[in-house]
Amino acid sequence: MSPKHNPSVEGDGQAGFVPRRAALKRLGGALTLPLLAGTTLAADPTLIWKVAIGLNGFQSGSSKYHKNYPIWEVLDFASRHGFEGVELVADWPAGGYPAAAEPARVQALRRLYDLYGLRIFSLQLGADGAFDPDAAARRRWLEQFRDRVQLARRLGCDCVGLWPGGGLRGQTIDRAIEVLTGTFHEAGKIAGDSGLIASFEIEPVFVFNREDHYLRILHGANHPALKGIYDPSHFDQMNGATGKPEEMLQRVGVENIGYVQFCDTDSTLRDGGTSTHLGCGDGHIDCRKSLQMLRDGGFRGWVMVDEWEVPDPYDACLKCQRVIESAGRR
Numbered sequence: 001m002s003p004k005h006n007p008s009v010e011g012d013g014q015a016g017f018v019p020r021r022a023a024l025k026r027l028g029g030a031l032t033l034p035l036l037a038g039t040t041l042a043a044d045p046t047l048i049w050k051v052a053i054g055l056n057g058f059q060s061g062s063s064k065y066h067k068n069y070p071i072w073e074v075l076d077f078a079s080r081h082g083f084e085g086v087e088l089v090a091d092w093p094a095g096g097y098p099a100a101a102e103p104a105r106v107q108a109l110r111r112l113y114d115l116y117g118l119r120i121f122s123l124q125l126g127a128d129g130a131f132d133p134d135a136a137a138r139r140r141w142l143e144q145f146r147d148r149v150q151l152a153r154r155l156g157c158d159c160v161g162l163w164p165g166g167g168l169r170g171q172t173i174d175r176a177i178e179v180l181t182g183t184f185h186e187a188g189k190i191a192g193d194s195g196l197i198a199s200f201e202i203e204p205v206f207v208f209n210r211e212d213h214y215l216r217i218l219h220g221a222n223h224p225a226l227k228g229i230y231d232p233s234h235f236d237q238m239n240g241a242t243g244k245p246e247e248m249l250q251r252v253g254v255e256n257i258g259y260v261q262f263c264d265t266d267s268t269l270r271d272g273g274t275s276t277h278l279g280c281g282d283g284h285i286d287c288r289k290s291l292q293m294l295r296d297g298g299f300r301g302w303v304m305v306d307e308w309e310v311p312d313p314y315d316a317c318l319k320c321q322r323v324i325e326s327a328g329r330r
Contacts, residue, residue, distance in 0.1 A: 044082065048295065049303045049328045052085035052121055053078050053317050054261065057277075057307025059092035064309050069093075075116040077314060081321065085119035087161065087304050090126075097123065100150035110155050121302050122159040122259065123152050127200065128166030130187065131180035138183050145187055149194050158302065159259050160191060161229060162200040164217075168207055177213060181220030188223025197301075199258030201229040204237050205274045211238040211248055218256055227258030231306060232290055233265035233275035241267040246290045254297025261306035262287075262320055270309050277308045279319035287320075291327035303328070 058069040071093045078086060090096045098105035113120050125148055129141030152160050162184070168176050184200065191198035200217065202208040208217065218228050230252075235245035245265075249257075264283030270276040280287045294303075305320040307313035 044325075046330050047325060047328050048300055048330055049324065050084045050119075050121065050301070051082075051321060051324055051328075052087060052119075052302055052304040053083050054087045054089075054304050054306050054308075055092060056087070056089050056124060057305075057310055057313035057316065059089050060309045061307075061311070061313055062092065065311055069313075071112075075113065075118060077317075078118055079116040081318065083118065083317070083321070085121035085302065085304075086113060087122040087124060088120055089124045097148065097151060100147050100154060103154075106151060106154050120155045120157055122157055122161050122199075122304075123148060123155070124161045124163065127162040127164040127180075127184075130162070130164055130183040131166075131171075131176045133169050133171050133175075133179065138179070142183065142186055142190070146190050149190050149196060149198075152196055153194050157196060159197045159199055161259075162187070162198055163206075164200060164202065164208060165206050173207065173213075176207065177216050177220065180208075181217055181222075184217065184221035184226050185223050188221060188226030192223065192225030197225055197227055197258040199227045199229045201231060201234065201261070202238075203231075203234045203274045204269055209238070211251070214238060215252065218252070227256055228252060229259060229261055230257045230290075230294070231261040231263070231275075232285055232287070233263050233277050233306075236265050236267055236285060237269075237275050243267050243284050245285060246293050249290060249293055254294055254299050257294070257299055257301075259302040259304065260294065260299070261304050262290075262324060263306045263308075263310075263316070264320070274308070277306055277310055277316075279307075279310065279316035280323040281319055282316075287323050288327055291324065295327065 058074055061067050062069060098109060100106065110120065129137055132138050149160060164180055187198050202214055214228065230249055232245040235248040236243060239245055239248040263277040264280045264285055264287055265276050265278055266283045268276045303324050305317045307316040310316040
């Protein structure tokens, strides 16, 4: 907390004395100058996409490999290497998201990323409540989602990401999809009314994990502000683990992609879990083919490097960045 105003603390009339607050302000300005230099690198006018990193890779590395990734180190890395944005995760590096009605906490969070010249372009959000068989639980989820959308607006986001994990809770898969699409339609309205895009992802560890599930959710929700996420590793699994995720992307349609979480893959499941994410060149898919399809299809949004459970997320970020930027030059 800042001390109350006290002339004896602020200054003593001596020549050359710099008041404490003035000194802190000058120090803050000095620290900000080199950090904001990253903004020039990130806002590259020759790129058709905005390129970001995901904090989920550093979160998963911390838990799976017991590595330490201080947030300032991660943000400094992103700024120095010309990334334009970041997708946040709720429980890393500390605690959950603030509520939209906590302006001081929201401003403090946004200011951290502003100092490094980075946009918070999206928040990762759970969506198990969106297909809860209890209608009251679904309404509660929508109210929380409404608050998260307001938070995203105040943080300067363009998107919010949705992950409908969790069990069926006594429902059939068909009934769960029916319930989920109804809730996601409402979520699309909420996001769209605030000028945001809500995008969902399904994957092998979820009960929703097949291409027909993806398409039924997308088209059943039927709202222009509710789109899918393109993650090559997950699309590859839903396309039969053939190493050709772009085939499913073509069937889904580039126009139905809200944003991209990009990586390479070797068509395996990492440690029996979800799709193996790798830096571009470390797997066996044709990363450029997917990017060319996105480009030709008119996608001009955010492409985030998804380093989920990659042992060295920094390395994966740089490998994917090189391919993304070479494919996305005007």
